[in-house]
Amino acid sequence: MGRRPFIIDCDTGTDDAIAIAAALYCDEVEVKAVTSVNGNVAHQYTSRNNLNLLEYLGFDDIPVAKGAVHPIMENSYHADGTHGNTGLGCITLPEASHKKFDGRIASQLIYETALEEKGELELLVIGPMTNIAIMLLEHPDAAQLIKHIWFMGGAAVGGNVTTTAEFNIWIDPMAAHIVTQSGIPQTMVGLDVTTAAAMKEPHSTELRACGTKAAVLCADLLDYMFERRDKGGEDALMHDAMAFAAAVYPDCLECHDYYVDVECFGEYTKGHTMVDRRGKKGKAPNVSVALKVDEDKFCRWLVDTIKKSAG
Ligand code: RIB
Numbered sequence: 001m002g003r004r005p006f007i008i009d010c011d012t013g014t015d016d017a018i019a020i021a022a023a024l025y026c027d028e029v030e031v032k033a034v035t036s037v038n039g040n041v042a043h044q045y046t047s048r049n050n051l052n053l054l055e056y057l058g059f060d061d062i063p064v065a066k067g068a069v070h071p072i073m074e075n076s077y078h079a080d081g082t083h084g085n086t087g088l089g090c091i092t093l094p095e096a097s098h099k100k101f102d103g104r105i106a107s108q109l110i111y112e113t114a115l116e117e118k119g120e121l122e123l124l125v126i127g128p129m130t131n132i133a134i135m136l137l138e139h140p141d142a143a144q145l146i147k148h149i150w151f152m153g154g155a156a157v158g159g160n161v162t163t164t165a166e167f168n169i170w171i172d173p174m175a176a177h178i179v180t181q182s183g184i185p186q187t188m189v190g191l192d193v194t195t196a197a198a199m200k201e202p203h204s205t206e207l208r209a210c211g212t213k214a215a216v217l218c219a220d221l222l223d224y225m226f227e228r229r230d231k232g233g234e235d236a237l238m239h240d241a242m243a244f245a246a247a248v249y250p251d252c253l254e255c256h257d258y259y260v261d262v263e264c265f266g267e268y269t270k271g272h273t274m275v276d277r278r279g280k281k282g283k284a285p286n287v288s289v290a291l292k293v294d295e296d297k298f299c300r301w302l303v304d305t306i307k308k309s310a311g
């Protein structure tokens with residue numbers, strides 16, 4: 001069986017960058033493209049971060065495309081308090097010297113790749129879902145061409161932007177509504193599990209000792225997160241890498257199928273992922289929701305996967 005074709009749609013972002021590194025070196029998948037969306041920081045940064053990252057790590061042949069600069073439903077909010085002004089914390093990657101953006105916009109590149117992969121394409125969606133929703137609106141047949149969406153977003157309980165909404169969903173709730181209702185098989189990796197597993201200093205030390213560009217970059221990103229944590233900020237949570245783990249290392253998670261939809265309005269509930277665990281809506285499950293994680297297994301897998309950059 002060949003490697004599973006993936007496209008990563010992201011708002012790179014410190015934890016996005018670590019998830020991208022894991023996917024690039026995971027021998028089970030083939031990253032067909034990386035596309036950017038407005039999210040953690042403005043799109044001018046998320047897009048450049050992807051281009052710089054792929055060139056820095058030597059993946060000149062993987063297309064990098066720009067995507068939506070605004071959500072479908074406007075929410076002018078960036079998480080630079082968590083990811084720094086440009087999205088990669090205190091890390092500055094060398095500006096790409098030869099790699100260029102693909103000429104297509106994200107939604108078109110994803111659709112054309114889905115056609116080429118004849119229904120085998122999987123999407124790792126680790127930012128607001130704007131690009132995916134646009135693709136579905138532009139190409140109604142796209143829903144039949146995507147094998148599975150693995151997304152970081154939402155929460156069965158709680159939120160991190162409001163008490164009821166997680167960042168990726170809150171930024172563009174209408175996009176998340178369109179995607180969750182699309183009929184595409186999908187797995188939600190939300191705060192229920194991503195806040196239950198944090199990387200620790202020994203993980204950074206091990207990655208730095210590995211010595212590859214990818215491993216040292218991830219160690220630098222983790223060290224930035226530890227500093228952020230020690231100042232009272234977010235812990236070294238691997239939100240996005242855990243969505244990738246759901247795809248290639250499901251043994252570290254416990255998932256259950258539920259009907260899920262997204263609240264798009266509401267003073268207190270905009271961006272809430274309604275996970276119908278009591279079956280009150282009487283609708284068939286449409287999302288597999290991760291509710292438990294084995295922290296040690298997940299962190300071990302992530303370090304081992306990034307260390308595969310050593311060949
Ligand atoms: O809420 C966490 C999510 O928001 C992660 O994807 C992080 O990168 C930010 O985009």
Ligand code: CA
Nearest residue numbers: 013016126127
């Ligand atoms: Ca992200």
